[in-house]
Amino acid sequence: MDRPLRLIAANPLDRLARTLEALLVVASQPLSVPELARAADDGEERVETALGLLRERYAEGRSGIVLERVAGGWAFRASREAAEACGRLFERPVERGLSQAALETLAIVAYLGPCSRPEIARIRGVAADSAVASLLERGLIAEAGREEAPGGAIRYRTTPLFERVFGLESLAELPRLDDLAEDAEGLRERLLEAAAARAS
Amino acid sequence: MDRPLRLIAANPLDRLARTLEALLVVASQPLSVPELARAADDGEERVETALGLLRERYAEGRSGIVLERVAGGWAFRASREAAEACGRLFERPVERGLSQAALETLAIVAYLGPCSRPEIARIRGVAADSAVASLLERGLIAEAGREEAPGGAIRYRTTPLFERVFGLESLAELPRLDDLAEDAEGLRERLLEAAAARAS
């Protein structure tokens, strides 16, 4: 920041450094010197030199962006000085509710017992991938083996965290749906029928 | 790059700017001024001022990292100058191979959203299922509840990623549909020209 690269503006090393900045800000993993050189279409030695410049520029105390050498190569990270602010950014506020997609998916898994993604998709009439991924990430569902057939899809069940969040001692305490069906099997059939009617 | 922030190092605005740099370099999506202010634990006005400084510093042509205003917030991206290098290293999974049907569906959701598959099908005159699935998978649209009636169809809206990919500050930046429909006028002119040619 306090070593203006403009002083070497005539030198194309400045341009290479800018290219490396660009590559590093887009990358979602650390980049190795050979990767950077190939992308920048330049030599590895020159890349090393440019990285040296950038390392001074993006150094702890000088900039909020810090260039760091890690196992897989080079990457930008947040400065330690800003650790608290970053903590606040990533500490999500307590979420008040779930999306409709997540709620429906969770209800299916809770009431029908272990279900696979294709099964959830069939009942909801839309792909279940993102809802399942988000529930997994939140720890509200977990994997529970695979469907019986060879190559069967992964099935999911609810977790103890789910029971805590919904204030249930066990799944037996879920509100009853006797008016819809007598048991989980009947419920499954009823849901699949409604889904088939919607899809027609 | 050529405006050393060190000159105002005594000013805590410099520190705030560094904090914002740190937040922006780790964020996975554009951050709004209120989000930045909350994470930095500072006032929104001061954040705006610091962003102004950073915008000059991270400007196209000056730095390989460019600060842009997009999707209702602020985000870093690579400079356009480095596009070729980025193209050698990264892919564009979101927009690669977007079909005409998907673009039309996206336009409908962007302009009329939230809307459901049956609504999209009514306007386009053909089933929208595969276009909707592909847009969902790419993260350009997301579920936005169901239509009011019981058993109502799922509705979709565009995502912040849509605005980011298309470089929009917000949906309000989409041109008005009236401005786009100049075609009818052009058509009429050509017919008149043809008629005039015939008469002469």
Add this chain to the structure above:
Amino acid sequence: MPRTPVRDLVLDLDAFEGPFDLLLTLLLKEELAPREVDMAEIVVSFVERLAAREEVDLEACGEFLVLIAALLELKARGLFPEEAAELQELDPEEAAEELARRLAEYRRLKEAARWLAERLAGERDRWFRLGPAPLAPRPERRLAPQDPGRLAAALRGLAQPPPNLSLEHMALRFPPVSRFLERFRALLARRRRFDFDAEVGGLTRVEQAVAFLALLELRKAGEAALAQAAPFAPIRVSRPDEERTLAWTARSA
């Protein structure tokens, strides 16, 4: 009189480039969706072609009008299949207005799609990171206590059949042209000639339009001859060897 055979009209549209009769064949074989075809462009091409001529070829104009009207109806029905019934309830003027309104809506959205495509092309040199930064802290999500009643409500919603599911739009889907091709072929195998209007009398307008396109296809393939005593008079369909030179003969499609 110099002829302007409609079928030779060469078109240069977004979705199609080539002679008009090839376009018709593709549409009839359902290899090209009517909605992909810009009908206005076809009309403009035809008018430009006419403008280049010394005289007006009335026969070609008539043929063209019949074809373009059939195509327009096909396209309109294709755009609004489930509303076709509603539109039929309206009086013709209202229906035309409604149709025009919806066509304009569709056209505007097509323009919007084009704008998006251009925008995307212009943004191709803007690169940004998708997903989390390499060394970013992992966010933790916390959820407030939830009411289990909402789970039951969500499942109840999923168990609902859709509201008054109407199969009307299914019935209004276009019957495939092939159905009429087969039907007319079978008829001609049994009878030397038949009356088209009598044959399609009981059908809906959509089906009649498709039946008419099938008829033109048969004529083009040389499998049938068409004759009509006067415009709007009943169309008589006969085996090709039965063709009589009557007052008005539909030529090739």
